[in-house]
Amino acid sequence: MKVLVIGAGNMGLTYSEGMAKSPLLGKQNLKIYDTDPKKITKLNKEPHFDVYDNLEDCLPKADIVFLAVKPFHIAELFKTMAPQINQQQLFVSLMAGVTIDTIKDGLGATKVVRAMPNLPAKVGKGVTSYTESEAVSKVELIMVRNLLDTTGTSIHVETEKFIDASTGISGSGPAYVFYFMQSMLDAALKMGFSAYDSKVLVSNTFEGAIELFNQSDISPETWINRVASKGGTTQAAIDSMDDNNVKQLIEDAAYAAFDRAIELGKEK
């Protein structure tokens, strides 16, 4: 199985690194293509990849092609790719919003998997949702899942609506967590802690809470009650968040990302 990754940015490179580390692919079976000369020069120094700056030399030989460019790159990219693809090839898109039909039409392809990854894939803790076009076989889907799982874990969803929805939860989600972390760090600094101590306090608080959650069947709401004493400090903080409607605002933000994913799919 020969895999080509198009776009060596955050996601393309992360997936390439995940697949390169796994026993599924040897170096000769993993190729990466980008149009940015600076990226090509940098990547050429890495031992794990076969790096290309032109499609003719890498696209025709690939069995599975990952699409990891930004949605606005595809008009130009698909024009170059379309004459060079064949019907056996399977395309796996990591792009937000871009629909399976857009990819099928743009490339003249039939086998398309649409996936929504997230950035913790960089440390093997990514979560990817994925769904496929009709022409993708069960065996091909298992192969794709194995490749996706080299960066963490994945869930199969039945329709593209859930790809857009997971963009609002897990795809964009790490940024919501970092937003919360940044606010806590800013508060700690304001209270007088050093940058180092602020980081230790905040990162261990997040890590510890996640560990508690993962090692139990208890909901976050119940965990909140275990932290909060009646009339105590936590209750003061939770009351402040409730008074400011923070829960609803976070839900609204997730929906804003979901809606934007749908909108991106309609932009040409």
Ligand SMILES: NC(=O)C1=CN([C@@H]2O[C@H](COP(=O)(O)OP(=O)(O)OC[C@H]3O[C@@H](n4cnc5c(N)ncnc54)[C@H](O)[C@@H]3O)[C@@H](O)[C@H]2O)C=CC1
């Ligand atoms: N960054 C993230 O956390 C997530 C990103 N995504 C999706 O992944 C895709 C890529 O995002 P990032 O990696 O963050 O972007 P990026 O900007 O880091 O990488 C895009 C890469 O594509 C290259 N490129 C542009 N035009 C090209 C072309 N015609 N042929 C080949 N390469 C080309 C660029 O030089 C760049 O290296 C996007 O569609 C985004 O929606 C999905 C989930 C999470």
Ligand SMILES: O=C(O)[C@@H]1CCC=N1
């Ligand atoms: O912000 C974006 O559009 C991409 C998709 C999910 C995370 N980053």
